Amino acid sequence: MDRKNILCIGAGYVGGPTMAMIACKCPQYRVTVVDINHEKIARWNSDDLPVYEPGLDEIIRATRGKNLFFETDIEKGIRESGIIFVGVNTPTKTFGAGAGKAADLQYWEKTARQIREASESRKIVVEKCTIPVKTALAMERILTSKDGDIRFDVISNPEFLAEGTAMRDLEFPDRVLIGSRETPNGIEARKAIVDIYLNWVPREKIIESNIWSSELSKLVANAFLAQRISSINAISALCEKTEADVGEVARAIGLDSRLGSKFLNASIGFGGSCFKKDILNLAYICRTYGLDDVAGYWESVVDINEYQKERFILGILNAMFNTIAGKRICLFGFAFKADTGDTRETPAYTIARRLCEEKAELVITDPKAIDNAKTDLADIGGITYEPDPYKAARGCDAIAVMTEWKLYAGLDYRQIYDSMTKPAFIFDGRNILDHKGLHEIGFNVYPIGKPPLVHFT
Ligand SMILES: NC(=O)c1ccc[n+]([C@@H]2O[C@H](COP(=O)([O-])OP(=O)(O)OC[C@H]3O[C@@H](n4cnc5c(N)ncnc54)[C@H](O)[C@@H]3O)[C@@H](O)[C@H]2O)c1
Numbered sequence: 001m002d003r004k005n006i007l008c009i010g011a012g013y014v015g016g017p018t019m020a021m022i023a024c025k026c027p028q029y030r031v032t033v034v035d036i037n038h039e040k041i042a043r044w045n046s047d048d049l050p051v052y053e054p055g056l057d058e059i060i061r062a063t064r065g066k067n068l069f070f071e072t073d074i075e076k077g078i079r080e081s082g083i084i085f086v087g088v089n090t091p092t093k094t095f096g097a098g099a100g101k102a103a104d105l106q107y108w109e110k111t112a113r114q115i116r117e118a119s120e121s122r123k124i125v126v127e128k129c130t131i132p133v134k135t136a137l138a139m140e141r142i143l144t145s146k147d148g149d150i151r152f153d154v155i156s157n158p159e160f161l162a163e164g165t166a167m168r169d170l171e172f173p174d175r176v177l178i179g180s181r182e183t184p185n186g187i188e189a190r191k192a193i194v195d196i197y198l199n200w201v202p203r204e205k206i207i208e209s210n211i212w213s214s215e216l217s218k219l220v221a222n223a224f225l226a227q228r229i230s231s232i233n234a235i236s237a238l239c240e241k242t243e244a245d246v247g248e249v250a251r252a253i254g255l256d257s258r259l260g261s262k263f264l265n266a267s268i269g270f271g272g273s274c275f276k277k278d279i280l281n282l283a284y285i286c287r288t289y290g291l292d293d294v295a296g297y298w299e300s301v302v303d304i305n306e307y308q309k310e311r312f313i314l315g316i317l318n319a320m321f322n323t324i325a326g327k328r329i330c331l332f333g334f335a336f337k338a339d340t341g342d343t344r345e346t347p348a349y350t351i352a353r354r355l356c357e358e359k360a361e362l363v364i365t366d367p368k369a370i371d372n373a374k375t376d377l378a379d380i381g382g383i384t385y386e387p388d389p390y391k392a393a394r395g396c397d398a399i400a401v402m403t404e405w406k407l408y409a410g411l412d413y414r415q416i417y418d419s420m421t422k423p424a425f426i427f428d429g430r431n432i433l434d435h436k437g438l439h440e441i442g443f444n445v446y447p448i449g450k451p452p453l454v455h456f457t
Pocket of ligand 1: 011012013014015040128129131159161274
């Protein structure tokens with residue numbers, strides 16, 4: 001097999017950036033990325049990449065056509081490659097058993113069957129997508145279910161990149177996790193994947209483990225990250241009742257070296273394609289093993305996230321005299337976080353829908369996510385989309401900050417205030433603005449987990 005030919009099946013947020021980094025750091029490898037979505041492949045081959053990530057354009061420009069190729073012929077890619085990464089989507093199942101909880105594995109299973117059918121020589125198949133623990137076993141069974149003597153080794157190499165910082169995370173990862181069967185063949189295959197990363201990742205950051213630990217670690221990492229967000233968000237509700245300031249509480253606890261300061265920003269909640277689906281999947285797996293208490297513990301992390309969004313909406317209603325019907329509300333940001341155009345599971349989606357139910361007139365602005373917002377909210381008429389935040393806020397009764405884009409902290413809020421209907425409100429769902437300064441300008445300011453600054457008595 002040709003181990004210098006790498007294939008990645010799935011050209012999404014993970015497949016594209018990850019393979020671009022491998023191609024950039026490993027000029028001795030030829031990296032091909034394939035996808036069933038031909039339009040996406042065409043965009044990877046154009047100047048209008050399907051994924052926005054700071055630094056991605058430059059790496060694509062430097063490698064595309066040299067040792068990085070985006071193609072549509074999946075079978076040819078499989079035949080010609082010795083190492084096959086699988087980066088297809090694994091969303092939450094929406095039908096049948098486990099609907100709303102379990103991972104929908106139809107895409108990776110189809111991929112496994114495709115690999116089996118097209119392979120003519122030994123392959124190392126690398127699980128890059130996030131899947132339930134024990135998926136490798138199913139993958140092995142599918143790959144070896146055809147007569148023949150082709151050897152397949154399944155490796156787990158979960159991806160820990162965060163959207164918005166993907167290129168930095170890929171170049172300087174906290175760790176790279178590579179799991180395999182603890183057999184001579186499994187260990188030898190694992191070494192082939194370690195060798196790829198050794199081109200730029202220090203040896204001590206490459207962790208080798210058994211395959212089940214590796215699969216499970218990815219779900220657990222996301223569950224722990226999301227749990228921190230839900231923990232501080234739960235405390236933000238208590239802060240609002242007690243006049244404590246969640247920012248001060250987070251600072252005080254974050255200085256404890258056992259806790260650390262990251263992921264302690266109170267907000268309208270986490271979003272993105274992974275946290276919710278991976279926690280629900282973890283909980284589902286626990287339930288299938290009869291661990292109902294453990295499942296309930298993790299499900300509560302998702303429950304608090306939903307609660308936080310609803311709390312934010314009720315806070316808007318309450319502050320604006322219990323009616324927002326006919327009032328113009330501008331959402332600053334729609335992406336689920338800054339520096340990405342991705343809107344999957346964005347809290348802004350839920351909040352926008354709820355505000356429309358209350359008959360508010362919505363204006364949505366975002367530097368990168370307006371196209372996705374339009375698609376996500378296509379069934380709701382009457383929403384205005386405006387890339388310029390100054391124009392977007394003009395004539396509005398309220399601004400609600402949905403995404404922590406840096407640009408929103410640096411706007412001229414006096415100019416914005418002057419253009420708005422009075423009394424003017426700001427609901428800072430990300431706690432990124434200068435609340436005192438806004439209050440002095442004349443805004444009624446409602447942060448998360450901090451006392452509001454209002455002009456009413
Ligand atoms: N997005 C993230 O931040 C992130 C981070 C770490 C891990 N992950 C995991 O990585 C996996 C991929 O996530 P993503 O965000 O890149 O998803 P994505 O939806 O952006 O990309 C997946 C791609 O796979 C393609 N695909 C599906 N079935 C295929 C098939 N049979 N053959 C060829 N292509 C096929 C789809 O067309 C799509 O372009 C998921 O398991 C996710 O949980 C995502």
